[in-house]
Amino acid sequence: MKRYLGTIVLAVTCFALGAAVQRFYDLRRAALPPVVPTAETQVAPPVRPIQFDQEPLWAYGFDTLAKAGDKAAPQAAPTRNLRPNEDQTEQTRPRRAAGSKAEYSLVDVRDGGNVIDWFPGDHRMPMPRIIKQGPAAGAGNTARGCGSCHLPNGKGRPENAPPGGLPVSYFVRQIHDFRDGLRRTADPRKPNTNTMIDLAKVMTDDEITESAEYFAAIKWTPWIRVVESELVPKTRIAGNLFLPIAQERTEPIAGRIIEMPENEEQAETLRNPHSGFVAYVPPGSIKKGEDLVTTGGMRMSGNEIIQGKTTPCVTCHGLDLMGVADVPPIAGRSPSYIVRQMWDMQQGTRNGASAQLMKIAIAKLSPEDLVAVASYVSSRLPPSAAPSEKRMTQTLASR
Ligand code: HEC
Numbered sequence: 001m002k003r004y005l006g007t008i009v010l011a012v013t014c015f016a017l018g019a020a021v022q023r024f025y026d027l028r029r030a031a032l033p034p035v036v037p038t039a040e041t042q043v044a045p046p047v048r049p050i051q052f053d054q055e056p057l058w059a060y061g062f063d064t065l066a067k068a069g070d071k072a073a074p075q076a077a078p079t080r081n082l083r084p085n086e087d088q089t090e091q092t093r094p095r096r097a098a099g100s101k102a103e104y105s106l107v108d109v110r111d112g113g114n115v116i117d118w119f120p121g122d123h124r125m126p127m128p129r130i131i132k133q134g135p136a137a138g139a140g141n142t143a144r145g146c147g148s149c150h151l152p153n154g155k156g157r158p159e160n161a162p163p164g165g166l167p168v169s170y171f172v173r174q175i176h177d178f179r180d181g182l183r184r185t186a187d188p189r190k191p192n193t194n195t196m197i198d199l200a201k202v203m204t205d206d207e208i209t210e211s212a213e214y215f216a217a218i219k220w221t222p223w224i225r226v227v228e229s230e231l232v233p234k235t236r237i238a239g240n241l242f243l244p245i246a247q248e249r250t251e252p253i254a255g256r257i258i259e260m261p262e263n264e265e266q267a268e269t270l271r272n273p274h275s276g277f278v279a280y281v282p283p284g285s286i287k288k289g290e291d292l293v294t295t296g297g298m299r300m301s302g303n304e305i306i307q308g309k310t311t312p313c314v315t316c317h318g319l320d321l322m323g324v325a326d327v328p329p330i331a332g333r334s335p336s337y338i339v340r341q342m343w344d345m346q347q348g349t350r351n352g353a354s355a356q357l358m359k360i361a362i363a364k365l366s367p368e369d370l371v372a373v374a375s376y377v378s379s380r381l382p383p384s385a386a387p388s389e390k391r392m393t394q395t396l397a398s399r
């Protein structure tokens with residue numbers, strides 16, 4: 001009986017705490033003034049110097065520390081030019097992605113200025129110009145469609161972000177934050193976040209709304225397989241993405257999360273948006289993460305409650321972690337992305353008005369806690385996951 005009593009007290013306390021935080025959050029949010037870019041908000045300084053030596057490098061797609069003064073070279077503008085170092089016919093011959101009836105060459109696949117669509121049936125709305133070609137005012141680096149990085153079905157990839165199924169208001173706020181200098185990356189070498197910021201700066205209000213509505217209309221389905229493992233395949237990093245150089249797992253995971261395509265040819269070479277990712281996480285991290293996500297790490301000692309390290313994520317993100325109102329859904333999304341966002345918030349480089357409560361909630365989480373939390377969150381499948389796509393991921397995985 002005593003054991004049950006403990007559990008009941010814990011459950012009631014969690015609920016009360018949750019309600020209180022939600023209420024605080026609602027009040028606080030209502031009171032927050034809308035972010036109007038002014039001279040002061042243009043560039044929000046980090047709260048303290050960025051802790052470069054602590055950075056979860058793998059979450060940013062690096063394996064060495066940044067040095068003082070490092071910065072990202074601007075990304076090249078999209079092009080249909082043939083690559084001189086690759087066979088010409090290989091680049092121009094028509095190809096097919098698994099499961100698709102369409103045909104495209106590598107030149108088409110790589111042309112970010114006119115995004116290909118292997119599965120037009122994935123999105124109810126046809127791709128608008130902004131998703132296919134990018135902002136009307138875009139030139140050079142910004143003459144590229146959102147779908148080139150985020151994929152036409154919004155699945156995104158570990159090195160960018162998964163905008164599929166995000167609430168419109170949350171989405172719009174992120175574009176504004178990028179534009180207004182409130183969201184940038186803690187690793188100055190990461191080039192695609194800068195392209196994202198440049199795109200946000202040239203988008204019109206209509207393009208922002210149109211892209212938000214396009215991605216919001218797409219339901220999130222499973223895309224990432226989370227596997228606890230002491231060992232991972234040896235990898236190389238290309239464009240901040242980990243790619244396997246062997247299939248056998250021989251390298252110690254060493255506290256990292258190593259996320260890579262299930263099938264490199266499909267996901268990377270052909271950018272097949274049905275070919276998902278596998279994320280190796282350290283053994284024990286899913287269970288540890290579950291505790292932090294659902295209770296915040298709170299403990300009962302006799303009749304005493306020992307406060308946890310964080311507000312349970314479920315309080316704000318919903319019991320199924322699929323988001324509540326404009327708090328974004330996080331279940332089943334890239335763990336590298338999730339850790340990167342939390343690290344950016346802790347370092348103060350993701351600093352929008354709405355990120356402030358989240359920042360307070362995760363302030364005490366160590367880099368190891370972030371790994372655990374992300375492992376659990378990513379391993380949660382959205383309840384309404386489409387079975388057909390789940391099968392697809394498994395088929396590709398078993399190859
Ligand atoms: C060059 C690749 C690239 C292109 C093209 C691109 N993005 Fe992004 N986007 C990113 C990256 C990278 C991030 C995440 C930034 C980070 O982690 O530092 C991001 C993040 C986002 C987010 C935030 C998602 C979240 O969950 O908070 C939204 C919204 C978004 N992009 C919308 C767009 C729209 C709309 C377009 C088209 C106009 C676009 N992106 C084009 C790279 C890109």
Ligand code: HEC
Binds near residue numbers: 021354361373
């Ligand atoms: C007090 C409420 C609150 C709590 C508790 C909270 N979050 Fe959040 N979280 C938010 C809000 C609000 C945002 C959106 C911030 C913004 O608009 O930039 C957010 C954003 C995020 C994002 C970025 C999503 C994206 O698409 O970029 C991640 C990841 C995240 N939270 C994970 C967590 C995890 C994991 C926990 C628990 C350790 C947690 N959150 C606890 C309110 C909360």
